[in-house]
Every structure is written in structure tokens, then in C-alpha cells.
Amino acid sequence: MKKKILIVDDDPRNIFALKLTLKARGYQIITATMGQEAIDLLKNDEEIKVLLIDMMMPDMDGYETMKIIRETSSIKETTVIAVTAQAMPEDREKCLEAGADDYITKPIDLDQLLIAIEKF
Template structure:
């Protein structure tokens, strides 16, 4: 797996924790705190294969960001895992309906996250 992971979360503490966890397992990654920035990074870095998308962010939420990614031909192929504190069954479906391939709830179960990343990469 030589593809990079893009972590998108408006809370720098979440990014920090995820980076430590993923780095320890040999993953390369980028991160940003805004959905608009994530879309720009995806357009500029073809190495990114998986996006961990926080669903609740100010300005543009993860649902809108995923729809934009899916409707942008040059980045529509990127795998997206929704990461959200909203853990009701309908929330999972809402994430998948928006275009995410998988869903991980916060607080993140690292084994579940790694399994999801490995399935998509």
C-alpha cells in the first residue's frame, strides 16, 4: 500500500491522534481541517487513495464534500471512509448514500479503521 491517506477533520486533536496511529502502521498521510481544502489537496495529489472524512465540519460538511468529490471526474475514484460521532444506524446509511464506501464512528476503534482502510486500498 503506497497510497497516501488524507485525514479531514476540523479538530486538530483528532488529526494528531489519527496520524500517530496510522504512522505507527506505516501509512503516509496528509491532513487538513476544512472540506474545501481537502478537495483541493485531492486534485493536486494523485497519490492519495483513501480519505478519512469527518462528517460534521463548519462551512462545508462531509456530506457535501463527498458529493463534490464524487461529481468531480478526476478525483471521483478516491475511496472515502466517513468518520463521525453520529452513530445511529440511519447515520451510517446517510454516509453511504452520500458516496462513502465505509463508515467508522467516533471514538475510533483503531482495528475497525485499519480493516476499513485495508479493504479499500
């Protein structure tokens, strides 16, 4: 059984494209559109191994969401991959400092994403 992945993005088109692609590769996919929803899903489903999170979301952004995940003992070990349109070197550092295990820029390079998912 392949890893269960939670995709968090406020844009349904991004979720649709990622979900379709990853499901075709055999992953189980769950989706959320807000940070708090993602935290709740992680707390209630121990099978989720990887979180793909958009950094720029309304309400609670990816940085704030990652901070809460890393401070919550039951979910802090979840692999978090930041997904963002922000592609400057300092953006990568900011994501990693906020608690991301890896960082992928949009538009997403599928090979790079699959490597990141399988690395952890």
C-alpha cells in the same frame, strides 16, 4: 509503500491522534481541516488513495464534500471513509448514500479503521 491517506477533521486533536497512529503503521499522512481544502489536495495529489473525513465540520460538512468528490471525475474514485460521532443506523445509511465507501464511528476502533482502509 503503504497507501497515502488524507485525514480531514476540524478538530486538531482528532487529526493528531489518527495521524500518529496511522504513521506508526507505515501510512503516509496528509491533513486538512476543511472540505474545500481536502478537495484541492485530492485534485493536486494523485497518490492519495484514502480519505478519512469527519462529517460534522463548519463551512462545508463531510456530506457536501463527498458529494463534490463523487461529481469530480479526476477524484471520484478516491476511497472515502466517513468518520463521525453520529452512531445511529440511519447515520450510516446517510453517509453511504452521500458517497462514502465505508463508515467508522468515534471514538475510533483502530482495528475496524485499519480493516476499512485495507479493504479497498
